[in-house]
Amino acid sequence: xxxxxxxxxxxxxxxxxxxxxxxxxxxxxxxxxxxxxxxxxxxxxxxxxxxxxxxxxxxxxxxxxxxxxxxxxxxxxxxxxxxxxxxxxxxxxxxxxxxxxxxxxxxxxxxxxxxxxxxxxxxxxxxxxxxxxxxxxxxxxxxxxxxxxxxxxxxxxxxxxxxxxxxxxxxxxxxxxxxxxxxxxxxxxxxxxxxxxxxxxxxxxxxxxxxxxxxxxxxxxxxxxxxxxxxxxxxxxxxxxxxxxxxxxxxxxxxxxxxxxxxxxxxxxxxxxx
Amino acid sequence: xxxxxxxxxxxxxxxxxxxxxxxxxxxxxxxxxxxxxxxxxxxxxxxxxxxxxxxxxxxxxxxxxxxxxxxxxxxxxxxxxxxxxxxxxxxxxxxxxxxxxxxxxxxxxxxxxxxxxxxxxxxxxxxxxxxxxxxxxxxxxxxxxxxxxxxxxxxxxxxxxxxxxxxxxxxxxxxxxxxxxxxxxxxxxxxxxxxxxxxxxxxxxxxxxxxxxxxxxxxxxxxxxxxxxxxxxxxxxxxxxxxxxxxxxxxxxxxxxxxxxxxxxxxxxxxxxxxxxxxxxxxxxxxxxxxxxxxxxxxxxxxxxxxxxxxxxxxxxxxxxxxxxxxxxxxxxxxxxxxxxxxxxxxxxxxxxxxxxxxxxxxxxxxxxxxxxxxxxxxxxxxxxxxxxxxxxxxxxxxxxxxxxxxxxxxxxxxxxxxxxxxxxxxxxxxxxxxxxxxxxxxxxxxxxxxxxxxxxxxxxxxxxxxxxxxxxxxxxxxxxxxxxxxxxxxxxxxxxxxxxxxxxxxxxxxxxxxxxxxxxxxxxxxxxxxxxxxxxxxxxxxxxxxxxxxxxxxx
Numbered sequence: 001x002x003x004x005x006x007x008x009x010x011x012x013x014x015x016x017x018x019x020x021x022x023x024x025x026x027x028x029x030x031x032x033x034x035x036x037x038x039x040x041x042x043x044x045x046x047x048x049x050x051x052x053x054x055x056x057x058x059x060x061x062x063x064x065x066x067x068x069x070x071x072x073x074x075x076x077x078x079x080x081x082x083x084x085x086x087x088x089x090x091x092x093x094x095x096x097x098x099x100x101x102x103x104x105x106x107x108x109x110x111x112x113x114x115x116x117x118x119x120x121x122x123x124x125x126x127x128x129x130x131x132x133x134x135x136x137x138x139x140x141x142x143x144x145x146x147x148x149x150x151x152x153x154x155x156x157x158x159x160x161x162x163x164x165x166x167x168x169x170x171x172x173x174x175x176x177x178x179x180x181x182x183x184x185x186x187x188x189x190x191x192x193x194x195x196x197x198x199x200x201x202x203x204x205x206x207x208x209x210x211x212x213x214x215x216x217x218x219x220x221x222x223x224x225x226x227x228x229x230x231x232x233x234x235x236x237x238x239x240x241x242x243x244x245x246x247x248x249x250x251x252x253x254x255x256x257x258x259x260x261x262x263x264x265x266x267x268x269x270x271x272x273x274x
Numbered sequence: 275x276x277x278x279x280x281x282x283x284x285x286x287x288x289x290x291x292x293x294x295x296x297x298x299x300x301x302x303x304x305x306x307x308x309x310x311x312x313x314x315x316x317x318x319x320x321x322x323x324x325x326x327x328x329x330x331x332x333x334x335x336x337x338x339x340x341x342x343x344x345x346x347x348x349x350x351x352x353x354x355x356x357x358x359x360x361x362x363x364x365x366x367x368x369x370x371x372x373x374x375x376x377x378x379x380x381x382x383x384x385x386x387x388x389x390x391x392x393x394x395x396x397x398x399x400x401x402x403x404x405x406x407x408x409x410x411x412x413x414x415x416x417x418x419x420x421x422x423x424x425x426x427x428x429x430x431x432x433x434x435x436x437x438x439x440x441x442x443x444x445x446x447x448x449x450x451x452x453x454x455x456x457x458x459x460x461x462x463x464x465x466x467x468x469x470x471x472x473x474x475x476x477x478x479x480x481x482x483x484x485x486x487x488x489x490x491x492x493x494x495x496x497x498x499x500x501x502x503x504x505x506x507x508x509x510x511x512x513x514x515x516x517x518x519x520x521x522x523x524x525x526x527x528x529x530x531x532x533x534x535x536x537x538x539x540x541x542x543x544x545x546x547x548x549x550x551x552x553x554x555x556x557x558x559x560x561x562x563x564x565x566x567x568x569x570x571x572x573x574x575x576x577x578x579x580x581x582x583x584x585x586x587x588x589x590x591x592x593x594x595x596x597x598x599x600x601x602x603x604x605x606x607x608x609x610x611x612x613x614x615x616x617x618x619x620x621x622x623x624x625x626x627x628x629x630x631x632x633x634x635x636x637x638x639x640x641x642x643x644x645x646x647x648x649x650x651x652x653x654x655x656x657x658x659x660x661x662x663x664x665x666x667x668x669x670x671x672x673x674x675x676x677x678x679x680x681x682x683x684x685x686x687x688x689x690x691x692x693x694x695x696x697x698x699x700x701x702x703x704x705x706x707x708x709x710x711x712x713x714x715x716x717x718x719x720x721x722x723x724x725x726x727x728x729x730x731x732x733x734x735x736x737x738x739x740x741x742x743x744x745x746x747x748x749x750x751x752x753x754x755x756x757x758x759x760x761x762x763x764x765x766x767x768x769x770x771x772x773x774x775x776x777x778x779x780x781x782x783x784x785x786x787x788x789x790x791x792x793x794x795x796x797x798x799x800x801x802x803x804x805x806x807x808x809x810x811x812x813x814x815x816x817x818x819x820x821x822x823x824x825x826x827x828x829x830x
Contacts, residue, residue: 135351135354136350137350137351137352137354138351139351
């Protein structure tokens with residue numbers, strides 16, 4: 001039986017639960033967990049003031065129940081185990097995680113999987129800006145792992161991403177894959193302006209019905225039916241991400257860029273011929 | 275009244291080298307031991323078995339002002355990964371990294387036993403900001419050096435051959451900024467950088483655009499003026515061609531250009547390279563001829579600017595150098611242009627022990643420590659944060675006191691260091707007394723601070739008490755007690771108090787009639803009004819004016 005933390009907080013001040021991880025909670029009693037120090041604004045408070053604790057952490061699974069849109073850093077730094085959020089989650093969920101799995105039934109805030117180094121995150125709703133991105137000042141965003149968002153996301157997803165997979169079922173905002181170093185970003189809805197700006201390598205798939213105008217520093221290469229894309233999309237399906245069969249069979253236009261950064265990256269959009 | 279009893283005292287300025295004794299402190303200063311046996315101190319620190327030294331003095335670091343703030347903002351990733359200073363009843367919260375936040379800087383210096391620090395490169399236009407940051411940098415007495423090596427008025431005065439005008443300007447500028455000493459950074463070179471794309475001077479005799487003078491004339495002129503004004507620290511010089519292979523000749527020429535005037539060459543490690551231009555394979559240590567020259571000339575002192583391996587941030591008033599480093603490392607870069615006065619370059623940098631160049635830089639620093647015969651002429655510095663953070667000081671102490679340790683470090687370095695540096699063949703190990711000289715007594719003397727760097731009667735009661743340990747890094751990284759002007763700041767290795775410290779500055783005398791010419795020039799070219807430029811005493815935390823002795827040449 002998993003450990004369930006039911007959110008009872010009634011506050012507009014941010015609550016931060018950094019360090020509250022499945023591995024750290026193993027072998028701790030409910031009493032100890034209730035005393036675990038979390039931040040309420042800039043003050044430390046015992047977790048019991050904001051959560052009702054039940055179940056056992058022994059099986060490495062932690063369930064957060066309730067509207068946690070004001071609760072941040074859930075699963076940050078996680079290296080193993082499973083976290084399920086039955087409701088919405090706040091910012092920085094799965095930040096810098098190296099392993100384990102996070103599932104969110106509702107929506108999530110900004111910085112989902114920021115500088116993630118491994119593991120798996122699946123958001124069933126929408127998410128904010130800077131998914132899998134580098135924190136300000138850092139040279140690299142996510143370096144490994146998989147982030148799946150079923151609905152829409154904001155701007156600058158995959159900012160300075162180095163490796164890994166980021167898939168979005170809905171629309172995305174501006175500057176997808178800005179300064180991207182490598183990795184894969186697939187967006188199945190429409191995207192905002194300047195996709196792939198300053199990308200060095202990696203692949204951005206923009207599969208929406210209305211492909212955006214690309215920057216003039218991207219040049220069209222060909223129309224093709226990439227086998228590797230079929231394999232990657234089938235793999236996403238296996239992880240519970242919805243991919244329409246149409247995407248497995250259609251042709252795509254390939255663009256190379258960003259030429260001001262060497263032009264080794266690629267953007268794939270629906271073929272104009274189809 | 276505070277008594278420190280039974281400690282093993284190292285006070286080289288007073289000829290005391292490991293003698294057990296007591297120290298008495300009252301009203302922030304050392305006093306004679308009371309003759310009346312009935313006199314009892316209000317507090318006694320039992321230092322039996324411990325090492326007692328004056329508080330440490332960092333005479334060349336970058337801890338305040340716009341350049342440091344840019345570095346703080348530029349390196350959030352470094353701060354996220356480093357220790358955080360949490361708010362307590364005694365301390366403000368803060369961040370570390372290579373450019374720690376203001377309060378964190380003061381706490382960390384105090385935690386290492388340092389009680390005085392000088393920021394080495396402040397454009398006088400930004401002096402007010404620096405004084406305000408000093409107010410938030412506790413536990414330290416502080417001062418700063420004022421950038422003048424590329425100042426338009428100074429260069430014009432030198433060009434016009436008017437030493438009296440230069441003297442007056444320098445005196446006015448130091449007094450207006452409430453600074454401590456004139457600083458030359460790549461004299462003339464920064465001005466050329468500001469005038470030409472990618473420009474710089476190549477040596478001491480390259481002409482500076484628009485001013486028709488050379489770096490040699492600037493060095494000679496400012497050094498002479500600083501000595502004529504009797505400044506406690508007449509001139510602090512960052513030579514031209516920093517970091518370039520073959521730059522040792524420029525450094526030697528700079529020493530000669532002082533023409534016997536007292537001068538301090540800073541982070542000299544970065545200026546002691548042999549080799550051909552751009553050819554890494556010929557890069558080597560040229561400390562031997564330079565150290566010979568320093569050993570033979572009493573007007574010269576140096577601080578090392580030791581490189582230590584790891585990540586840091588280069589911040590310098592040497593604009594072209596910042597550009598060079600950012601290109602070498604492909605890193606972030608900031609370049610500043612401070613009107614008529616100075617430039618600035620900032621870029622992250624990582625020193626790797628497997629890199630030939632970085633390993634040699636590390637080794638060349640050691641060459642300097644071990645090849646200058648008189649420890650009173652050499653000062654420990656990392657040019658914080660350029661060579662490394664000041665937090666590396668305990669490790670440097672260990673390298674100097676333990677040759678086995680430094681030889682073990684050498685084994686991990688690029689193999690060419692062994693043949694291209696001198697230190698692998700030098701067995702010299704520093705004693706505790708010599709460490710006390712290069713970290714306290716020496717810098718105090720070089721800075722002309724008669725009340726600091728020693729434990730004699732009347733001196734500021736700045737004391738650090740260490741627990742002896744075989745591993746000198748362990749010993750020096752966690753002093754048991756630190757006392758700042760009689761107040762116990764660190765007790766049992768914990769920070770107990772955070773006094774604000776004084777601001778050390780000079781106000782040399784000058785002919786007030788000269789001011790009208792300065793004002794006329796100022797109003798023509800500056801973005802602010804002349805009357806708004808000088809920093810009032812209200813901006814200074816506990817101002818302490820250090821006397822100048824005009825025309826009275828100091829000796830080391």
